[in-house]
Amino acid sequence: MIEGQKRREMILEELSQATKNVNATQLSEKFGVSRQIVVGDIALLRASGIEIISNSRGYRLANKSAGMLETKLAVKHGPDQVEEELRLIVENGGTVADVIIEHELYGEIKGTVDIKNDAEVTAFLNKVEQAHATLLSSLTDGIHLHTIQYPDEETLVKIKQALSQAGILLEENE
Incomplete structure (x- = not known):
């Protein structure tokens, strides 16, 4: 199992490279942890100041489209x-x-x-x-x-x- 801080860095990397929303189940399977662990990791990333958007289709980084x-x-x-x-x-x-x-x-x-x-x-x-x-x-x-x-x-x-x-x-x- 991947240590917490390293896993959060990997989740952030996954979100930054994603072209569409990534759901917690996909992340949990990729990193070998429960969905709840991923939800907690997302909460910790948000608390550290990273803007992550959550919707019914999963998570994405809050990078409003340029020029919008x-x-x-x-x-x-x-x-x-x-x-x-x-x-x-x-x-x-x-x-x-x-x-x-x-x-x-x-x-x-x-x-x-x-x-x-x-x-x-x-x-x-x-x-x-x-x-x-x-x-x-x-x-x-x-x-x-x-x-x-x-x-x-x-x-x-x-x-x-x-x-x-x-x-x-x-x-x-x-």
């Missing part, structure tokens, strides 16, 4: 419009980095989704269905934020227009 801009959009919709919302964002050139809600007891709760294209929208929706998962937005009557990444202001305008036309974008006059 970022903003938060407030939205409101029911579970029946999740697919429409996500597809409108990615089909208009955006990436849905996360979902954020304001919880009365815990304050801000954020879930990383990192959805860049239609295939990832479908995978996310399938995972929600298979896991019988409850969406964070169900805790706030559909009101939530998304961090959106986009290449230029024109793309952001298109995303906002599409969400507004669908009645999803939470407008200031509401």
Whole structure:
């Protein structure tokens, strides 16, 4: 078995070379430890200041795409419009980095989704269905934020227009 610090260095190297998310099971098998050991190693790497993104598909280093801009959009919709919302964002050139809600007891709760294209929208929706998962937005009557990444202001305008036309974008006059 590999000693802890050396294993964490190897996990970091694995993440830095990965072209897609790496899940804890893959890492545990590669390094001959339990999945929980890997989860603990990731926590220690984060505590040391390394930005590691965790989502339903695994882990990746937080290296926002070069040249991408970022903003938060407030939205409101029911579970029946999740697919429409996500597809409108990615089909208009955006990436849905996360979902954020304001919880009365815990304050801000954020879930990383990192959805860049239609295939990832479908995978996310399938995972929600298979896991019988409850969406964070169900805790706030559909009101939530998304961090959106986009290449230029024109793309952001298109995303906002599409969400507004669908009645999803939470407008200031509401």
